[in-house]
Amino acid sequence: MDARGQLPTGDPDAGRLAYVVHATFVVLLAAATVRFVQRHGSNANLPAVIVLALLLAVLYVAISRLRPLTAPQLPVSWPPAGHLAVLVPLVAVWAALVSQAPSFAWVAVPLIYVTLHTLPLSAAFALIAVLTLFAITAQLTLAGRFDLDLVVGPAAVVAFATAVFARLQRLAVRQRSLIDDLIRTRRELAATERRAGVLTERQRLSMEIHDTLAQGLSSQRMLLQAATRVWDADPVKAHGHIRTAATIADHNLAEARRFVHDLAPADLAEGSGLPEALRTLASRESDAALTVRVHIDDHTGVPLPDRVQSALLRIAQGALANVREHAQATTATLTLTTLEDEAVLDVADDGRGFDRAARPSTAVRGHGIPAINARLRQLGGTLTIDSAPGEGTVLTAAIPLEQPQ
Structure with missing residues (x-):
């Protein structure tokens, strides 16, 4: 996942799922077309069925490009008009195919994933229910009799698959939200650590300046004041104070140079x-x-x-x-x-x-x-x-x- 907690476009799991769905669509569409040709080769509707199958494939490719199955998250609002302009004809062509050849009903399986990736969940569930009902009707028509398995089986499988898919997507959304929170918390923690580091460094600098330059300047001031007081009465002692102050000044200069380079105290530098x-x-x-x-x-x-x-x-x-x-x-x-x-x-x-x-x-x-x-x-x-x-x-x-x- 990227910094926003979203799956990147090249996410391998999402890519593999997209390939499986696309391959399923191709296999089911091709199998239904071949079956219709084999069993109804002399049917007058054969050219129309082939044209509709090709049109369905073109519309499927178009919707897959507009809204890839590798998209980072499911839509939460209605898609742009261009997406609907492809999805609606896609469903209509599929319904027309199923009405001519009920075996095309199984192509609804990949279309369900396309629907979930194009419409918000509430609208997607409604359309999936319509697709499922239409597919069940087509299967009953193909069987020529009422079969409870043909009603309950597809409905249960679609309901189960859709529920699992929606649940996984909700978990993914929560995971992305947690990742966003974690990233935000880490950034706040890093900012806090930077501020704490600045304060610690300021305190260190304050202590270093106090323990080196400030103390040395204070000692020099006291020595020079003492030299001034005894200058006339005891010049030798006054000169001694001045020499001591000069020594401290030299040491302070060494401390200042080492302080700039963040080295050890001058008295420890010799090892x-x-x-x-x-x-x-x-x-x-x-x-x-x-x-x-x-x-x-x-x-x-x-x-x-x-x-x-x-x-x-x-x-x-x-x-x-x-x-x-x-x-x-x-x-x-x-x-x-x-x-x-x-x-x-x-x-x-x-x-x-x-x-x-x-x-x-x-x-x-x-x-x-x-x-x-x-x-x-x-x-x-x-x-x-x-x-x-x-x-x-x-x-x-x-x-x-x-x-x-």
């Missing part, structure tokens, strides 16, 4: 792994105001999956940005613990802390904690924040690891 990337991050974030330490506790000796390494490094970057901007801490410690079933990153600082009851973890400035939560949800991880006023803050990100099969 040294997450522990070394965390040490590089700690070295870059450490200055006179904040010291960042790293502790690695690896119980497996197996490198973490790339997605997990990238997520934990981004979480560490975001957490340290929050520490520098909000905590007023002098020391921060990154602790990476790798177990058989999960990887855990703890970011602890000795800053001012906060009251979690008064300020929930989601009520934070910018994208920091929400971005961390989003990254963890994508990997099935969890986020825990422990803090109290004056006692610092500990952020714990845990990501489950798939067990090798």
